[in-house]
Amino acid sequence: MLLDCAIIGGGPAGLNAALVVGRGRKQVMVFDDEMPRNRVTQESHGFITNDGMTPFEIRQAGEADLQNYPDIQIKRSRIVEIQNHEDNFALLTQEGERFEAKKIILATGLQDILPEMKGIHEVYGKTLFSCPFCDGWELKDKPLALIAENQRALHMAKLLSNWTKDLIVFTNGQQVLAEEEKALLSAHSIQVIDVPIVAIHHDNGQLRSLQLANGEIVIREGGFVASDFKQSTPFAEKLGCQMTKNGGIETDILGRTTVSGIFACGDNLGGPAQLVLAAAAGSQAGMGVIHELVQEEFQQKTSL
Numbered sequence: 001m002l003l004d005c006a007i008i009g010g011g012p013a014g015l016n017a018a019l020v021v022g023r024g025r026k027q028v029m030v031f032d033d034e035m036p037r038n039r040v041t042q043e044s045h046g047f048i049t050n051d052g053m054t055p056f057e058i059r060q061a062g063e064a065d066l067q068n069y070p071d072i073q074i075k076r077s078r079i080v081e082i083q084n085h086e087d088n089f090a091l092l093t094q095e096g097e098r099f100e101a102k103k104i105i106l107a108t109g110l111q112d113i114l115p116e117m118k119g120i121h122e123v124y125g126k127t128l129f130s131c132p133f134c135d136g137w138e139l140k141d142k143p144l145a146l147i148a149e150n151q152r153a154l155h156m157a158k159l160l161s162n163w164t165k166d167l168i169v170f171t172n173g174q175q176v177l178a179e180e181e182k183a184l185l186s187a188h189s190i191q192v193i194d195v196p197i198v199a200i201h202h203d204n205g206q207l208r209s210l211q212l213a214n215g216e217i218v219i220r221e222g223g224f225v226a227s228d229f230k231q232s233t234p235f236a237e238k239l240g241c242q243m244t245k246n247g248g249i250e251t252d253i254l255g256r257t258t259v260s261g262i263f264a265c266g267d268n269l270g271g272p273a274q275l276v277l278a279a280a281a282g283s284q285a286g287m288g289v290i291h292e293l294v295q296e297e298f299q300q301k302t303s304l
């Protein structure tokens, strides 16, 4: 089956891209294996008209919108391989099905890499988060921890001081803050603890305290982690797309990567991670696909 467009990833980026391509009267299939980055959270914030909904509800509402368009299909399948042929792409699913498409949109998102410590996965998405714009309001004025083993420690600490005045930075044994940076934070009543963390204690995901390697237990009610992240799939690099300095996929304003016929959108791009921005980038990539397909159809007719 030759699709006009195959979209890999059915988060806000992929679904909005599908909406634009489908409304552009092109055959589009969204492949998705239901493992979005924010699957651990109970509420999503900051996306106008969707504020406070669960990630699943937002996804359901998005998929419902797509049902109005006969040219859009959603397939619950993981894509395991993409081959770039002369004038189209071949996609292979985990189940061994093969599809062909004229254009590809990568909307596979990112995956967070959390520091290794007991209890962190149980609190992540419940009372420990990665983005103050998403969850700062819910934790405002509480005694918070910032777990930061990397160079983002200072930036995140400054930002979080906007939501609480009771903040402790835990570097988990890493020397990521210079003495003058610690002094700056101290001047704003932000303590820095360099002792490694042994465990995060919690009740059903409600963070209670952090236990340190020196035996100390520090009471906190929630917090943030400056997590690292990586692309969910290696497709962009394998297909030869230019990547940005911070591991995102380089695109132009219409989602075009540096490889002809391949578009990308959403968290994949490595910019600020927000649902509304992912959806917007999906819309841009969808427009990019329609522009190219229409242009190519004109060229074919002219050369006849």
Ligand SMILES: Cc1cc2nc3c(=O)[nH]c(=O)nc-3n(C[C@H](O)[C@H](O)[C@H](O)COP(=O)(O)OP(=O)(O)OC[C@H]3O[C@@H](n4cnc5c(N)ncnc54)[C@H](O)[C@@H]3O)c2cc1C
Binding pocket: 008, 009, 010, 011, 012, 013, 014, 031, 032, 033, 034, 035, 036, 037, 038, 040, 041, 043, 044, 045, 046, 047, 077, 078, 079, 080, 107, 108, 109, 110, 112, 124, 125, 129, 130, 131, 134, 135, 232, 233, 265, 266, 267, 268, 272, 273, 274, 275, 276, 278
């Ligand atoms: C804990 C947490 C809380 C957050 N809270 C908020 C919030 O409150 N507000 C906000 O605006 N943002 C929030 N975010 C950020 C938000 O989740 C992302 O910005 C957004 O999900 C990005 O959308 P996306 O479509 O690019 O990627 P995703 O939503 O991650 O979707 C990517 C999709 O691609 C699929 N996929 C990946 N590889 C394949 C493959 N090979 N084959 C098929 N399918 C594949 C995945 O299963 C997934 O469904 C949060 C993030 C985290 C980690």
